[in-house]
Amino acid sequence: MNVSEAKKRAEDESVEEVVTSLFDNIEKSELNAFITLAKESALKEARKVDRNGAKGALGGIPIALKDCISTKGIETTCGSRILKGYVPPYDAHVVERLRAEGAIIIGKTNMDEFAMGPSTETSYFGPTKNPHDLSRVAGGSSGGSAAAVAGEGVPIALGSDTGGSVRCPASFCGIVGLKPTYGLVSRYGLIAYANSLEQIGPFACNVEDVALLLNVIAGYDPRDSTSMDKKCEYTKELRDDVSDVKIGVPKEFFGEGIDEDVEKAVWDGIKILEDVGASYTEISLPHTKYSLAAYYIIAMSEASSNLARFDGLRYGLRLGKDEDWHTTFSEIRAQGFGEEVKRRVLLGTYALSAGYYGKYYLKALKVRTLVKRNFDAALKDVDVLITPTMPFPAFKIGEKTDDPLALYLADVNTVPINLAGVPSISVPCGFSGKLPIGMQIIGRHFDEGKILRMAYTFERHAGVRC
Amino acid sequence: MITKRDVEHIGWLARIKLTEEEKSKFTEQFNSILDYFERLDEVDPDVPPAHNISGLVNVFRADVVRGSMSRDDALDNAPKKEGEFFKGPRVV
Numbered sequence: 001m002n003v004s005e006a007k008k009r010a011e012d013e014s015v016e017e018v019v020t021s022l023f024d025n026i027e028k029s030e031l032n033a034f035i036t037l038a039k040e041s042a043l044k045e046a047r048k049v050d051r052n053g054a055k056g057a058l059g060g061i062p063i064a065l066k067d068c069i070s071t072k073g074i075e076t077t078c079g080s081r082i083l084k085g086y087v088p089p090y091d092a093h094v095v096e097r098l099r100a101e102g103a104i105i106i107g108k109t110n111m112d113e114f115a116m117g118p119s120t121e122t123s124y125f126g127p128t129k130n131p132h133d134l135s136r137v138a139g140g141s142s143g144g145s146a147a148a149v150a151g152e153g154v155p156i157a158l159g160s161d162t163g164g165s166v167r168c169p170a171s172f173c174g175i176v177g178l179k180p181t182y183g184l185v186s187r188y189g190l191i192a193y194a195n196s197l198e199q200i201g202p203f204a205c206n207v208e209d210v211a212l213l214l215n216v217i218a219g220y221d222p223r224d225s226t227s228m229d230k231k232c233e234y235t236k237e238l239r240d241d242v243s244d245v246k247i248g249v250p251k252e253f254f255g256e257g258i259d260e261d262v263e264k265a266v267w268d269g270i271k272i273l274e275d276v277g278a279s280y281t282e283i284s285l286p287h288t289k290y291s292l293a294a295y296y297i298i299a300m301s302e303a304s305s306n307l308a309r310f311d312g313l314r315y316g317l318r319l320g321k322d323e324d325w326h327t328t329f330s331e332i333r334a335q336g337f338g339e340e341v342k343r344r345v346l347l348g349t350y351a352l353s354a355g356y357y358g359k360y361y362l363k364a365l366k367v368r369t370l371v372k373r374n375f376d377a378a379l380k381d382v383d384v385l386i387t388p389t390m391p392f393p394a395f396k397i398g399e400k401t402d403d404p405l406a407l408y409l410a411d412v413n414t415v416p417i418n419l420a421g422v423p424s425i426s427v428p429c430g431f432s433g434k435l436p437i438g439m440q441i442i443g444r445h446f447d448e449g450k451i452l453r454m455a456y457t458f459e460r461h462a463g464v465r466c
Numbered sequence: 467m468i469t470k471r472d473v474e475h476i477g478w479l480a481r482i483k484l485t486e487e488e489k490s491k492f493t494e495q496f497n498s499i500l501d502y503f504e505r506l507d508e509v510d511p512d513v514p515p516a517h518n519i520s521g522l523v524n525v526f527r528a529d530v531v532r533g534s535m536s537r538d539d540a541l542d543n544a545p546k547k548e549g550e551f552f553k554g555p556r557v558v
Contacts, residue, residue, distance in 0.1 A: 089539040182519045196518050225525040226518065293503045304480060311481075313554050318545030322555035326481065329555075334483040342482055346473070347496060349480040363506050365515030372516055405499055421519030 001153040002466075003209045006061055007054075015046040015060040015104070022062055022106060025152045031129050031138070033147040035067050036075045037107040045104045056102030057216055063098060064148040064157040067108040068115055069200065070189040071095055078191050079111040079123035079141075082336025086315045092189020093224070094158060094200050094217045101216045106154065109144030113338045114307065115160055115193045117141050118168050118410045119400070122340040127397055131173060132434055136394040139169030142203070146173040149203050150466060156213050157203040162194050163295055164389075164414025166201035167426040171389035171438025174428045175466045176210050176455065177203045181446045182421035183228035185214075186221030192306040194299035197418040205466035207427065207456040211235045214448065230446040237449035238456045243277030245454060248382035252288035253413050259392040265430030265437040266388045272461050273386075273454065281382065285374040288416055290367045295415035296408055297351050297364035303341075304348030310336065343404060368419045375420040379444045384454055387413055389426040389438035413440065423448045427455045428464045468496045 001009075009018050019042050026034055042062070049060040065071060068078045070088040072095075077083040091099065098105065112122040120128040120143025128143040130136040131151025138147040142159025146169030149157050159166040161179035170177025179201045190200055202213035211234035220229035249270060254263055270280055312318040312332035319335065322328045337345070351360035378385060391413060400407045417424045422445055429439035439458070443451040470493045477484040484492070537550060546553040 086543055089535060089542060222527065226520055226522060228520065287509070290506055290509060293506050296499075297503060297506075308481075312545065313552055314540070315543035316545070325555045325557045327483075327555075330478075330481045330483040333481055334485075337482065339488075342484070342488070343492065343495065345480050345482065346476045346492065347499065350468075350472075350476050350496070353476075353479065360503060360506075362515055363509075363511070365517060366511040366513050367506060367509060368516040369513040370509070370511055372519065373513075404495055405502055408499075408502075 001155050002205045003061055003155045003212060006155045010054070010060050015049045016043060019043060019046040019062055019104060019106065022153060029152055030134060031131060031147045031151050032126050033109055033128050033144045033152060034064070034107045035077055035079065035110050035125050035144070038074050038105055041073070042104050042106045049102065054102060056100065057212065058098065059102035061103050061155055062106045063103045064107055064109050064145055064154045065095070065105060066111050066142050066145050066159045068111060068160055068191045069095060069158060070191065071105060071108065074105065074108060076108060076191070079113045079125060080336065080338065080341070081124045082310050082312070082317045082333070083315070084124070084317065090189065093186035093221045095189065097216050109142070109148055109157065111144055112141035113341050114303070115141040115162055115165055115198070116303070116340050116344055118164065118407060120144060121397065121401055122338055124338060129397070130394045132436060133394065135396055136435070137172065137397055139172035139394060141165040143169045145203050146170055146175055146177065149205060150175050155204065156209055158200055158217070159203055160190055160198050161201045161418070162198040162299060163411045163418050166203065167389050167414050167424060167438065167440060168411070170203060170426040172394035172436065174436030175203055175205055176207055176425065176427050177201060178210050178214065178425045178448070179417065179423060180214065180218065180448060181423045183226050184218050184230060184446060184448070186224040186227045188221055188223040194302040195306065196302060197299060207452060207459050208235065208238060210425070211238055211452050232449055234448060234452055237453050239453060240457050240460050241277070242273055242454055242457045245278045245384060245450070246382040247273065247278050247280035248283040248378050248385045249280055250283050250285045250288065250378070250385055250387060252285055253387035257391050258388060259432065261432035262388045262390070262392060262437050266386065266439050269429040269439045269458060269462060270386055273458055276457060276461055283378050283382065285378055285416070287367065287370040287374050291371050291416040291419055292408065292412055294364040294367035294371065295419055297360045298368065300344045300348035301351050301361050302348070304345045304352060307341065307345050312336065340404070371416055371419045372421070375422055384451055385442040387440045387442070389413060389440040393432045393435035393437060417442055421445065423451055425451050425455050427458055428466065429462060430464060468493060468500060
């Protein structure tokens, strides 16, 4: 169900009917897309809209939110045992905007614990399943949000993207997902994992709804020191015209390890855009091969610092018997964090420790400079870059859990974009058997309008639908 | 080469108690992951580090007194509290 269909249904029946039927779908579903359902508050909101009429850009439209986005009065766990039972006393900036525009929050979606992973298998609440094949992952870490849109009929959802966590599940679930430019959407109220990399991003079944949701959540917020005042009306940018667009195709993203069906589907996608007027040229981003290592060092280092606040004292898990401070704190974190979180916090602590700071963390930050310069140079010559979003379609649940490095390698096409801070959208471009494939369109800083226009034109001519 | 003893020490620094099984597993995995990170040694970048993407150095706001979260709200999620305070484990 997209936003227009939800509006039409609400007019024909009622907003309460739409919301009730969504909850019925979710409760019958096997996907495990949600951690918390806000049934009572959502139905109350729905009745209010039915009484007073829909107001705002998203009046009466149901939305699902990733469980790392703080919601006043609704439990927010980050997919972790350590935050089970935590009810934020405030709304994230994006949630304030959604409420102001009349959206109805129906629940909090499943995610990799603290957004660490490309598969939603590290959640304390169990993995989310792929709506196209229940034996496979939905992608991560915003797998619950993507599966809610693709499989349960939620018109729109929000995720967060640190190294591909919106685009990966969008690709695996066959929907549209956007990672905005770093600084376009406020991170106030987003529970931090790696704050120099992550951005909140929208999911929907089509590009128009993603643009509509971006209109609502983008914009300056003084509470986030990295927030920028660069917003525009994204829905006005949508037109079926790419005749002025030069595409760059970076050869490093089509290298070893890419699935044949994925490579073919993305090249077919580029040809479709060429047929409707865009031009393309093959280019190189030479430092791409160092991106993954640099990304993980930076992300783990930031995680080790950001997750230091979880001590069970002010909120979250507290065990029955207290010993001394160090023992109690260490035991709470041992029982509250899952294996992947421990792995990343420990590796981050190691990378920041005396003697290794220069070898790992400082070098990774310098490599980020090189990667960013590669993107800046490439995007001077071309308007957008196109690559596969993921190197392969959704994999089987459990297939990669014993080998963390293999799982990290899955992010190879998405993490360079977070290092450079540029915007990027994943649009469905075909199938491998019954599994969806995503095409990634990358733009210049704050040029969301152009990549949305590219995606919109592609969607019109490719005939691939959610 | 990282050893089991190193992993134990990092666990202590990070305030995460590790089981013997975790120490063994992480030792093996950390060596393989750190081997992968070694590829950064292939480049010797003579460039400034990018601490953030937007190039921000300082962000100032006017020095104006503003409200904050109420004490009741701040205490609402605390698993253990006493009166107006969080109740923590003993430090010494």
